[in-house]
Amino acid sequence: MNTSRAAAILLAKELRVEFRARELLTATVVFALVVVVLFSFAFEPTAAESRRYGPGLLWIAFLFAGSLMLNPSFAREQANDTLDALRLAPVSGFAILAGKMLANFIFMTLAEIVLVPMFAVFYNLSLAGIVWRLVLVVTLGTAGLVITGTVFSAVSAHARMRELLLPLLLLPVLVPLLIASVQATASLFSLEPEIDGAWVAFLAGFDVVFLTASWLLCDYLLEE
Amino acid sequence: MKTARIAASLGVAALVCASGYAALFIAPDEKTMHEVQRIFYFHVPSWSASFSAFAVVFAANIAYLATRHVRWDLLGVAAAEVGVAICSIGLLTGPFWARPVWGIWWTWDARLTTTFILWLLYISYLILRNLLEDPERKATLSAIVGIFAFLDIPLVYMSNRMFPTQHPKPVYFGDSASGADPRMTHVLLLCMASIFCLMVLVLMDRYRLERLRHEYEELRIEVESRGSGADAALSSKEKK
Numbered sequence: 001m002n003t004s005r006a007a008a009i010l011l012a013k014e015l016r017v018e019f020r021a022r023e024l025l026t027a028t029v030v031f032a033l034v035v036v037v038l039f040s041f042a043f044e045p046t047a048a049e050s051r052r053y054g055p056g057l058l059w060i061a062f063l064f065a066g067s068l069m070l071n072p073s074f075a076r077e078q079a080n081d082t083l084d085a086l087r088l089a090p091v092s093g094f095a096i097l098a099g100k101m102l103a104n105f106i107f108m109t110l111a112e113i114v115l116v117p118m119f120a121v122f123y124n125l126s127l128a129g130i131v132w133r134l135v136l137v138v139t140l141g142t143a144g145l146v147i148t149g150t151v152f153s154a155v156s157a158h159a160r161m162r163e164l165l166l167p168l169l170l171l172p173v174l175v176p177l178l179i180a181s182v183q184a185t186a187s188l189f190s191l192e193p194e195i196d197g198a199w200v201a202f203l204a205g206f207d208v209v210f211l212t213a214s215w216l217l218c219d220y221l222l223e224e
Numbered sequence: 225m226k227t228a229r230i231a232a233s234l235g236v237a238a239l240v241c242a243s244g245y246a247a248l249f250i251a252p253d254e255k256t257m258h259e260v261q262r263i264f265y266f267h268v269p270s271w272s273a274s275f276s277a278f279a280v281v282f283a284a285n286i287a288y289l290a291t292r293h294v295r296w297d298l299l300g301v302a303a304a305e306v307g308v309a310i311c312s313i314g315l316l317t318g319p320f321w322a323r324p325v326w327g328i329w330w331t332w333d334a335r336l337t338t339t340f341i342l343w344l345l346y347i348s349y350l351i352l353r354n355l356l357e358d359p360e361r362k363a364t365l366s367a368i369v370g371i372f373a374f375l376d377i378p379l380v381y382m383s384n385r386m387f388p389t390q391h392p393k394p395v396y397f398g399d400s401a402s403g404a405d406p407r408m409t410h411v412l413l414l415c416m417a418s419i420f421c422l423m424v425l426v427l428m429d430r431y432r433l434e435r436l437r438h439e440y441e442e443l444r445i446e447v448e449s450r451g452s453g454a455d456a457a458l459s460s461k462e463k464k
Contacts, residue, residue, distance in 0.1 A: 148372065155365045159355040169352060172344045173372060175337075176379035206379060213375055217368050220289055 003098070006091035010099025011106075017076075018107065024072060028111045032065035036119055050123035055185035058119055059178055063145065066108055067167040070149035073100050074157035084224070093218040097150060101214075104146045112138055130188045133195045137188065140203035141181035147210045148173055154221050177206050229429075236418070236425045243411070243418040251411040263321045265412055269419035270314035271339065277307030277423055278346065282374040285367040297363035298438055300370060301353060302430040304346050310423055311343045334384035341380045345373040359441070 018024055039057045043049060077083040086096050116138070120127045127134065152169045156162040184199040214221075247265035254261035280303035288296035318336065319329040330336065349370055356362035 151372070152369070155352070155369055158358070158361055158365065159352065160357070161355055165352060165355055168348050169369060172341055172348060173376045175341050176376065176383035179383040202379075202383065209375055209379070210372070213372060217289070217371065220364050221368055223364065 001091055001095075003092050003095045006089075006095035007098040007102065010086075010091075010096060011102045014100060014103030015106065018103070024069060025107055025110060028065050028069040028107065029114050031068060032061045032111060032115050033118065035061040035064055036115070036122065040122055045123045047124045050125055051186075051189050051191075054119070054123050054125055054189055055182045057123075058116070058185065059141070059181050061115070061119075062108075062112065062142070063171065063174055063178060064167075065111060066142075066145045066149055067170050068163075069107060069111070070104055070146070070153045070170075071156070071163055071166050073104055073150055073153040075153070075162060078157060083222075087222060087224065093222045094215050096222060097154070097214060097218045101146055101150045104150055105142060108142050108146055109139075112142065125189055130193045133193070134185070134188055136195070137181060137184045137200060137203070140200065140207060141177060141184075144177045144203060144206045144210065145174060147207060147214060148177075151210075151214050151217075151221060177203065180206065232425060236421045239418040239421055243415040246411045246414055251408050252405045254408075257325055260321055260324050263317050265415040266419070267314055267317040267321065268412060269416040270310050270317065272416060273419045273423040274307045274311035274314060274342075276420065277303045277310060277427065278342065278374065278377075280427070281307065281346070281349075281370055285370040285374075288363055288367045289371075294359075294363065294438065295435070297367070298434040299431055300367065301350070302427055302434050304349055304370070306423060306427045306430055308343060308346050308350065309426075310419070311339060311346075314339060315343060332384070334381055337384045338377065338381045342377055345376065349373060359438075 036057065039053075039061070043053050043057070074083065077086070089096075116134070117127065119125070149166075149170055152166055152173075156166040156169060159165050180199045180202045184196050184203065187194055187196040187199075243265070247262050251262065251265065253259070281300050284296045284300035284303060287293075288300065322331070323329050349366060352369055353362055353366050356365060
C-alpha cells in the first residue's frame with residue numbers, strides 16, 4: 001500500500017474516532033476561548049490596542065490550545081495498546097505520522113474557524129478584505145504547530161507527566177513560528193493591510209524543515 | 225589513566241587561573257566601559273564553549289540513531305548538561321555587563337534570545353530524559369528531540385534578527401579597524417582556550433560518571449533478575 005493511501009485511511013480513522021465523541025474538539029475551542037477572554041481582562045481591547053496586541057494574543061491562544069490538544073493524539077493509542085497494532089500494519093511509519101498530522105491539522109483548523117471570527121468581534125478588528133491572506137498565514141502557522149506537535153506528542157506519550165511535558169518541549173521549539181506568525185498577522189491587522197512576504201516565506205521554511213526532519217526520523221519515533 | 229586525568233585537571237586549572245589573571249591584570253583598560261568590560265573575557269568564551277557542547281549533543285544524537293550504541297546516548301546527556309551549565313555563565317555575566325553599560329539588564333535581541341531559548345531547549349531535553357523510564361526508548365526519543373532542538377536554533381536566530389538590536393557587533397576577530405588592542409585579542413583567545421578546555425574536561429568527567437551509572441544500572445537489573453529467579457526457584461521447591 002502506498003504511503004498516501006495509508007495516510008488517508010489513518011486520517012479517516014482519526015476523524016471517525018474524534019467525531020464519535022467530539023470531546024477533544026469541543027474542549028480545545030472552549031479552552032482557547034477562555035484564554036482569549038482572559039486576555040481581554042488583562043489588556044484593554046480597544047481597536048488601537050488590539051492592533052498592537054491582538055495578533056500576539058491570538059497566536060498564544062492557538063499555541064496553548066494546540067499544545068494541549070495534541071497530547072491525546074498518541075496518548076489515546078496507549079489505553080488499548082493500539083499503537084502496536086498500527087505498527088504491525090504493512091504501512092510505512094511516515095504514513096502513520098502523516099495521518100495523525102493531517103487529522104490534527106483538521107481539528108486545529110476547525111477550532112480556528114470558530115475562534116478567529118469571535119476574536120475579531122471581541123477585539124473589534126475587521127476581517128473584511130484580509131480573509132484569504134489571513135487563511136494563508138494561519139494555515140502555514142498551524143501546519144508548523146501540528147508537524148512539530150504531533151512528533152513531540154509521540155515522544156511525550158511514553159513519559160511520565162506527559163500533559164505537562166508536551167508544552168514544555170513544544171513551546172520553546174515553536175518560538176520562531178510564533179514570531180513569524182505574529183508578525184505576518186500583525187501586518188494584516190494594521191491600518192493598511194498587506195501580506196509580509198518575508199515572514200510568510202519563513203513560515204513555509206519552518207514547515208519544510210520540520211516536515212523533512214519528521215520524515216527522516218519517523219521510523220525511530222514509532223519503533224517499539 | 226588516573227594520573228593522566230589528574231594531570232589534565234591540574235593543567236586546565238592552571239590555564240583557567242592564568243586566563244583569570246590575564247583578564248583582570250594584563251588586558252588593557254577599555255576606553256569607555258573601563259573595568260566592567262573585562263567580563264567579556266568570560267562572557268564571549270562561554271558562548272562559544274556552550275555552543276560547542278550543544279553541537280556535541282547534536283552529533284551524539286545522530287550517532288546514536290545511526291549506530292544504536294549506548295555510549296553516544298551517554299555522551300549526549302553529558303554534553304547537554306555541561307552545555308547548559310556553561311550557557312548559564314553566559315546568561316548571568318551578560319546582564320551584569322549590560323546593566324551599567326546599557327542601563328538595562330536584558331533586551332530581546334537575536335543573540336540574547338537565541339541563547340536563552342537554546343538554554344530552555346536543552347533544559348527541557350534533560351527534563352524529558354528524567355521522565356522516560358525505559359533506557360532504550362529514552363535514548364531514541366531524546367535523540368529525536370535533541371535533533372529537533374538543534375534544527376530550531378538557526379530558525380530562532382533568523383526570526384529574531386529582523387528586530388533592531390542593542391547587542392554589540394563582534395569587535396574581536398573583526399578587521400584591523402575594529403579598534404581592539406591586540407593585547408585584548410590575545411587575552412580573549414587565552415580565555416577562550418581555557419574555557420574550552422574546561423568544558424572538554426568536565427564533559428569527559430561527566431561522560432565517565434554517566435557510563436559508570438549506566439554500568440551500575442545494568443548490574444543492578446541483572447542482580448535483581450537473578451534474585452527474583454532464585455526466589456521463584458526456591459518457592460517452587462517449597463511447594464514440592
